[in-house]
Amino acid sequence: MFNYAIRRILLLIPTLLLVTIIVFLLVRFMPGNVIDLMIQEIWEGTPGSGIQVDRDEIMARMGLDQPIWTQYGRWLGVLPTPDQKTGESHYEGILQGNLGKSLRTNRNMTDEIVKRIPVTFELGLLAILTGNIIAIPIGIYSAIRQDTGLDYIGRTFSILALSVPSFWLATMLIVYGARDFGWAPSVEYVRFSENPIENLKDMILPAALIGMSMSGGTMRFMRTMTLEVLRQDYIRTAWAKGLKERVIIIRHGVRNALIPLISLLAPQIGLLIGGSVIIEQIFVIPGMGQYLLTMILERDYWIVSGMNLIFAASTMLIVLATDLSYAWVDPRIRYR
Amino acid sequence: MNQTTEVAAVTGENIRKSSALGTFLKRLFKEKPLGTMGGILVLILLLAGIFADVIAPYEYADVHPVDRLLPPSSTYILGTDGAGRDMFSRIVYGARISMIVGLSATALYTVVSTAIGLISGYIGGKFDIILQRFVDAWLCFPGMVIYLIVMNLIGAGMLQIILVLGIGSGIGGSRGARAWAFWIKEIAYMDAARALGASTLRIVLRHMLPNVLPMVIVSFSMAIGGIILAEASLSFLGFGIPPPYPSWGQMISGQSRAIMERAPWVPLWPGVAITLTIWGMNMFGDAVRDLIDPRLRGGIGGLGSYGSKKVAKVLKKRDAMITKTRRRTERG
Numbered sequence: 001m002f003n004y005a006i007r008r009i010l011l012l013i014p015t016l017l018l019v020t021i022i023v024f025l026l027v028r029f030m031p032g033n034v035i036d037l038m039i040q041e042i043w044e045g046t047p048g049s050g051i052q053v054d055r056d057e058i059m060a061r062m063g064l065d066q067p068i069w070t071q072y073g074r075w076l077g078v079l080p081t082p083d084q085k086t087g088e089s090h091y092e093g094i095l096q097g098n099l100g101k102s103l104r105t106n107r108n109m110t111d112e113i114v115k116r117i118p119v120t121f122e123l124g125l126l127a128i129l130t131g132n133i134i135a136i137p138i139g140i141y142s143a144i145r146q147d148t149g150l151d152y153i154g155r156t157f158s159i160l161a162l163s164v165p166s167f168w169l170a171t172m173l174i175v176y177g178a179r180d181f182g183w184a185p186s187v188e189y190v191r192f193s194e195n196p197i198e199n200l201k202d203m204i205l206p207a208a209l210i211g212m213s214m215s216g217g218t219m220r221f222m223r224t225m226t227l228e229v230l231r232q233d234y235i236r237t238a239w240a241k242g243l244k245e246r247v248i249i250i251r252h253g254v255r256n257a258l259i260p261l262i263s264l265l266a267p268q269i270g271l272l273i274g275g276s277v278i279i280e281q282i283f284v285i286p287g288m289g290q291y292l293l294t295m296i297l298e299r300d301y302w303i304v305s306g307m308n309l310i311f312a313a314s315t316m317l318i319v320l321a322t323d324l325s326y327a328w329v330d331p332r333i334r335y336r
Numbered sequence: 337m338n339q340t341t342e343v344a345a346v347t348g349e350n351i352r353k354s355s356a357l358g359t360f361l362k363r364l365f366k367e368k369p370l371g372t373m374g375g376i377l378v379l380i381l382l383l384a385g386i387f388a389d390v391i392a393p394y395e396y397a398d399v400h401p402v403d404r405l406l407p408p409s410s411t412y413i414l415g416t417d418g419a420g421r422d423m424f425s426r427i428v429y430g431a432r433i434s435m436i437v438g439l440s441a442t443a444l445y446t447v448v449s450t451a452i453g454l455i456s457g458y459i460g461g462k463f464d465i466i467l468q469r470f471v472d473a474w475l476c477f478p479g480m481v482i483y484l485i486v487m488n489l490i491g492a493g494m495l496q497i498i499l500v501l502g503i504g505s506g507i508g509g510s511r512g513a514r515a516w517a518f519w520i521k522e523i524a525y526m527d528a529a530r531a532l533g534a535s536t537l538r539i540v541l542r543h544m545l546p547n548v549l550p551m552v553i554v555s556f557s558m559a560i561g562g563i564i565l566a567e568a569s570l571s572f573l574g575f576g577i578p579p580p581y582p583s584w585g586q587m588i589s590g591q592s593r594a595i596m597e598r599a600p601w602v603p604l605w606p607g608v609a610i611t612l613t614i615w616g617m618n619m620f621g622d623a624v625r626d627l628i629d630p631r632l633r634g635g636i637g638g639l640g641s642y643g644s645k646k647v648a649k650v651l652k653k654r655d656a657m658i659t660k661t662r663r664r665t666e667r668g
Contacts, residue, residue, distance in 0.1 A: 001544060014469055015469055015473050015476070016470045018469055018470060018472075019473045019474035019476050019477075020471055021473075022474065022477070026482070026485060026486070027485070075349060078520055079556075082434050135642065146493075158609075159615060159619060159622075160615065162561070162614070162618055163561070163565075163612075163614040163615035163618060164611045165565060165568055165569065165572075165585075165606075165610050165611070165613050165614075167568075167572050167585075167588065167589075168572075168588055168603070168606075168607030168610060168611070169607075170490045171589075171596070171603050171607070172600075172603065172607065173605065174593070175593070176598055176600060176601050177592075177598060178597050179597050218608055255582075268477070270478040270479060270480075271478075272478075273476050273478035273480065274479060274480025274481065274569075275480075277480055277481065277484065277573075278480075278569060278572070278573065281573070292481065292484075293484070293573065296485060296488045298489070299488070302394060304485060308477065308481060308485070311476075311477065311478055311481055312473075312476040312477050313476075314477045315475075315477070315478070316476050319476075334600075
């Protein structure tokens with residue numbers, strides 16, 4: 001187990017390196033010259049700049065005249081970046097904790113990004129909670145009453161949860177809420193530390209909408225897993241011992257069926273981040289997703305890269321944690 | 337191993353036979369009522385997409401300035417939007433867009449994932465290890481974020497969205513195809529092909545591909561719902577199909593909030609259309625998987641295994657009886 005953990009953590013390093021390369025190249029090597037687009041948009045968008053734009057000068061100022069590996073090294077923070085005014089060199093990359101400098105203002109936006117992490121984290125946590133609280137019991141119930149009417153209702157519901165786009169449901173809630181009930185989501189975001197109750201009031205609906213899009217998968221998975229476990233020999237033994245159905249289902253069945261659920265967490269994270277981009281936009285929540293969308297639209301690509309890296313790294317860590325906890329929870333699994 | 341081979345061979349053969357489609361439809365109809373419903377929905381959408389010009393009473397871009405924001409009526413079955421365009425016509429033309437994007441992006445997804453997976457799995461060794469690290473790294477990125485960035489860089493458009501969704505999801509989907517390759521590599525006829533000196537390309541194309549065809553079909557039918565939803569989400573955010581074309585996702589976001597509050601049917605219908613489409617695709621996809629995936633549910637899966645259906649029925653009856661007796665004994 002210990003060796004397995006060490007090996008998994010070591011394997012993380014090449015993958016993480018590849019992730020940084022993908023993040024870097026994704027923005028740097030795209031068709032439809034990114035630099036021209038950036039220059040055009042940024043200089044058009046700056047008021048009072050009647051000055052002729054010197055492409056080479058901008059390229060030099062951004063360090064884009066350097067060979068690609070130098071740029072990558074500087075961005076990563078293993079090569080020093082020279083300061084334009086003083087000429088001194090500093091290491092200022094991802095490794096030094098700089099997630100991205102704004103191309104527009106040339107300011108380091110790490111604080112802005114870090115400030116938004118807890119917001120999206122809270123949204124995601126609430127989404128996982130609301131989604132799973134509904135999905136797990138329905139999945140289990142569907143399995144123990146297989147092929148009854150209630151099972152069909154549960155299954156239809158799960159497929160429906162997979163099929164209804166959360167952005168549409170959110171739009172409809174806002175439209176009909178405003179029309180028929182005079183309700184509207186609050187525009188002003190209240191931090192959890194300021195007023196937890198107000199904060200939760202605002203967050204629970206968006207979280208439930210993201211949770212819904214995840215619950216369909218969880219329900220189906222839970223149903224399959226419970227069915228699988230209930231076919232095992234030890235369940236038959238439990239029946240033969242004359243245990244009560246409740247005891248068999250909960251103590252022998254569900255506890256074993258819940259273990260594989262851990263593995264579902266990793267794909268849920270992807271859905272969560274994608275969902276938060278859309279839902280934060282609709283409900284005006286100042287989280288990572290909303291900022292990402294704004295920065296993509298403003299073509300401030302260094303910040304987009306930094307955030308993308310956070311998303312990828314957190315996904316990696318969750319996958320690692322999932323695999324390790326799997327090994328820890330389920331003693332039947334052996335690792336080489 | 338032998339048994340699995342046999343099932344796969346039977347399945348593959350049945351798919352190539354012309355009567356296999358009949359068998360499939362018969363079983364779909366008999367055993368999978370929800371799958372049949374999903375299939376019918378998908379068929380309706382396909383027809384709506386193909387014959388959009390005939391079905392739609394107006395052009396999707398026809399503006400009727402006098403008839404802005406009219407509720408559903410006999411002239412405009414589903415009402416009109418903020419520019420006085422007929423909602424029904426736009427929904428019907430939207431089906432065409434969804435079908436084109438859904439089918440071609442999923443086809444691309446299938447080609448990309450199968451090619452990467454089979455080759456990586458067949459060659460194996462160091463090549464596989466290195467390639468899989470790339471796939472690992474790629475899977476760390478949330479799909480939506482990647483699609484947004486790339487769509488923003490290359491610009492909105494139908495061809496772009498097909499390429500981005502197809503290739504982007506195809507790389508992640510290659511995991512499944514890689515597992516098939518490992519499974520099929522061990523089968524004796526592969527050794528025979530190698531012994532005869534067939535090239536890697538020939539082995540992959542002539543010997544592996546036909547035998548994973550059932551799985552390819554299943555993976556296609558399981559992926560299409562998610563891809564259509566991704567297109568709708570991207571278009572909703574303004575990164576997908578550009579405005580003059582009536583993409584369902586874009587129709588939901590394309591109007592101001594004030595207009596939507598006055599005329600809630602404007603965002604309502606496209607959402608209903610998306611939900612029905614994806615529901616139909618998912619149900620149909622599930623049924624396809626249950627009926628033709630040879631790896632599933634022991635002998636009950638696999639086309640043409642008619643006998644096992646009876647077995648399943650008997651087993652189901654027995655299970656029901658056991659449960660009944662159990663409850664009775666518990667109560668008293």
